[in-house]
Amino acid sequence: MSGTAADGGVRADARMAPASTLGVLATLRRGVQVSPEILQGLVGTLGLAVLAAVARVLVPLAVQQTVDTGILAPGGADVPRVAALVGLAAAGLLVGAACSAGVNVRLFRASESGLLTLRTRAFRHVHDLSVLTQGSERRGSLVSRVTSDVDTISMFVQWGGIMLLVSLLQILVATALMAVYSWQLTVLVWLCFVPLLIVLPRMQKGVNARYGNVRERYGAMLGAVSEAVVGAETIRAYGVAARTQRRIDAAVRATRDAMVRAQNLVAVVFSSGVLVANLALAAVVAVGTWLGVLGDISVGRVLAFLFLVQLFTGPVQMATEILNELQNAVAGWRRVLGVLETPVDVADPGDSGRPSPRGPATLTFDDVGYAYPDGPPVLRDVTLDVPAGTSVAVVGATGSGKTTLAKLVARFMDPTTGAVRLDGVDLRDVRGADLRRRVVLVPQEGFLFDGTLAENIAYGLRDEDVDGDPVADPRVRGAVEDLGLHPWVDELPQGLATPVGQRGEMLSAGERQLVALARARLADGDLLLLDEATSAVDPVAEVRIARALRELARGRTTLTIAHRLSTAEAADLVVVVHAGEVVEVGEHAELVARGGHYASMHAAWVAQTR
């Protein structure tokens, strides 16, 4: 959440229509606005594309000239002329190939730099979105927007776009030359191809549907396989390998069947293109010969027609496929633009915000209410004053709103009504960087990254403070020692250099908590938000965690979401949340004596544990 509201979105003007409602051309236009590099050097590229199309038509032209004015020259074959024309055709082919290569290279370069901008902007924006938006959007879908959706755009821009351009030009230039040679044969060739043009889009739709089915089956197959890998322990523990294997086999077979169905139709589409081209060739030969006998057309021109017909087949077949790719690209573009348009609902005021200097932190809830989007209120009229240096335990039944309270303090979202204040300043007005420095959240399950123990602890440092190898960083070691964790770390075979594995899978749950605490110690905030872990750990780890927590909290304002009432017993202040409302606030002994909510929770807990 480092960006400001103004830098990420693309809808600077609120009156602009959302990308999901835009037509094809408007989407392309807005896509180009977002990444204008796509159009870099377009005029030069277009010029090269025209040259490439003209060069391809040079061959039929040379054939006609060679036959009519070289081989069948009135005074006998004119060998030097034939040689010159063959040379010309060869040169044309070479120039055409060079132009095509140039077009590809230029397009590739321009589109890659455009897509780079699009990807980085989209990724940065995803980062700026509030945790809540990220959660509701399903993280997987956000990832796919920044990766595969951009890929569909790239496919079209790099390949489809230019093929469409070159193909259209090729058809136009070829038609022009054919019309010069013989209008009758030109009409004939078009008559052969028109039915294909009518039928192909429908067939292409079928191909798309079948490939859609393939992608679906493929996704299901990947899902089944990855589930079996992730759930390997459960599968083994319950001995259900055969059942799992049957599910995977069925998914693999379904993918194969879908693929075969799609390929069958592709074969029909491809063959019909070849069939029509051959029909056109046959018709040209037959009608051309007849016209030749009548003296309306020369041999060279009929031969040239045979070559020109070939120039039609590829583009016509490709055109529908390319148009389909255009649809995919436009859909991808809409989704990526949709991400860029998602408003940043927790906006960092940046430099225009109020500075919040380090020091003892007081926390105030000022008549705070909160409702998750489209949900009922989960917090109501919360008013609370936490003096600097106080340790507060928030207790309440599951779902009562404790975590929501902590999330508001970390500013993962803003209250629907009222305000949360740090040292009297509304969090909405506090500079993001100051807030992150002063308020540190230790979640129940701290996320560990694939790397060493030291690297994971060093995530507590701000980017600008990181230098050198964390393993050798005295600050990392210092944090570990401050919390009394060095005996544990020193027992590990590689000490601070011990790898933790993906998500810390090589450590136990208790050890992961210790790393999260050392990280928070290094972050050294003024206000600590602790979501107490509910998972049980062994007694030694429990003692170690409790000691580290005590050390971590020393001298700081602390808000702990307490799942164990022993934590509440030790806190300066207990806050009892019930159905979204703060119903009791006071010291442990005071609340027990009051005989209300807390007293009955405590009595139940004592009966269970002692």
Ligand SMILES: Nc1ncnc2c1ncn2[C@@H]1O[C@H](COP(=O)(O)OP(=O)(O)OP(=O)(O)O)[C@@H](O)[C@H]1O
């Ligand atoms: N992201 C969310 N979207 C919608 N509703 C949510 C979301 N997170 C929590 N809630 C709802 O808000 C209410 C309060 O949830 P919260 O997580 O704050 O409770 P809690 O007291 O921390 O519970 P627990 O002790 O089980 O962690 C619950 O009814 C829950 O269903």
